[in-house]
Amino acid sequence: MNDRFEIPARLRNTSMFLIAVGVLTLVGGIACLLMGHNSTDVDKSRFWAVLLHDSVFFTLITTISVFVQAAVSLAQGAWLVAYRRVPEAIGANVWVFSAIAFVVMMFIVFGYKDSHGMNPIYPWVTPGNDKILLGKAAFLNKGMFIGFTLASLGLWSFFGRKFRAMSIAQESAPKNDTKIYWKVFRLSAVFLFVYALSQMSISPWYWVMSIQAHWYSTLFSWYAFASAFVSGMSLILLWVVYLKNQGNLELVTKEHMHDLGKFMFAFSIFWTYLWFAQYMLIWYSNQPDETFYFKMRQQGPYSIIFYANFIINFCMPILILMARPSKRNYFTVTFMAMVIIFGHWLDYFQMIMPGPLGENWHINWYEIGIFMGFAGVLIFSVSRTLTKSSLVPANNLLLKETVVHLS
């Protein structure tokens, strides 16, 4: 069985090219800021906001792989085991994106003020005389921000590496030994608890929602989680399809692909439910301190993204992925996975950009270049991790069950 993955030259070159594009874009962005004679506050905000957008987006979608492993281990599910090495490899690289995100956030919180001495991305850093911001200062302050950011990023990175290490330890454990299995089971429960308190509540409040610190929505984190979850599952699917095309992952059949397709379909609907729940209640009650958030996005300069968001993330998945044959077709699921990742990247874009940039948003060389750079880092790091172990989780107690799995 072809259970070792060797990085093909083409993949390595692609990832190197993408990383080079990202680095060049970053250098270009810095050069524009330093040498541009007319670099305004908006240009500076754009520089930081784009970095924040991509680092948060990539951290969240890679962490989904850790979440999926934990949820499936706790439910004792076997459907994931056939390609378990893929989420493990993605999860083991959460630390890369966590580190980048942490550096970017620290720069934004500490090293960045506009010409008026204000922080245009996180306005609570410089509350001034703003009564609302001063009222929230017990939660929105630098110490709490750094503490929660460090704790959540650190714990996600730790668990991502820990799950992979335990799964590889199972390979050399005595046959049918259940010790590691139950250890994974217990740690999964711990991780889900941590995750519920971080990604599903506090982290998106701090990293994304506090950009418009006057506004709040209690289900915002669920909405951000749903967005990340769909794209995280799509990311796993893209890797699985790629590895299958390389002749690896022979145990993975259409039944397993069908499962991933179901997740992409079902959680697109779940995302829409939360997206609409947040929108409709604010639209209905029509309070000015809540509606300004949507006025800007729906009727203001972001309306094209607002409607594209709905069409790409709801209409396309529900129409294309609803039928059973389309979830079992490698072309449709791959296409939809790319569409969904792009759609939710747009979703995070419209969550983050209106605060610092106002109506001066762009999707231009800088945004696309930085995205390509992050994608390159993802491809490079995950493919390197994949080569380090067998792609078949041999000796896993559920291996037999996953081979005969029917979706």
Added chain:
Amino acid sequence: MAIKKFAVAAYDDEEVLFPAVKKVRKNGYKIHDIYTPFAVHGLDEAMGLKGTDLHIAGFIYGLCGTSTAVGFISWIFTSDWPIIYGGKPHFALPAWIPITFELTVLFAAVGMTLTFCYLNQIMPGVKKHVFHPRQSDDLFVMAIEINNHTPENEVMAFLKATGAKETSVQMAEEGWWYGRWDKKEAYEALNAG
């Protein structure tokens, strides 16, 4: 529906049943149905049953629900009895989405339930012939249609060879009917005669 002649074989183990089903299909006999005490995974594939189209019916019922809801509410609020609620426009689509969603689910659920009952020929008060009283207890019962191409003795000998615990030949109504068990007496008489 019609009364037909069936060769009935009862097996006491699914591990005997599966090879038997394979052999029956290989010999070209027509399986009327197989009755099992519990859901047996893979039996539908072994019998060569097609996947159901019930979900396509469900999609159409759902579309009916969506269009009923949107059409009816928009007719009321924009032309029949327009009232301004909470400063919203007459055509206040976001406010109708929950009702539209519920009606979609309701139409799809009720429609699919009824279609499911129709496809499986089950309904309160509706009767179907029971080939073996233990088919819902501990026996796996396979009924094979006997017609001009499948002589009775040949089928019976064949079924015994596949490891059946009990075999019998029965005249039975193949479909469902509403009312009393009148037909039972009718084909008991036929069986006797």
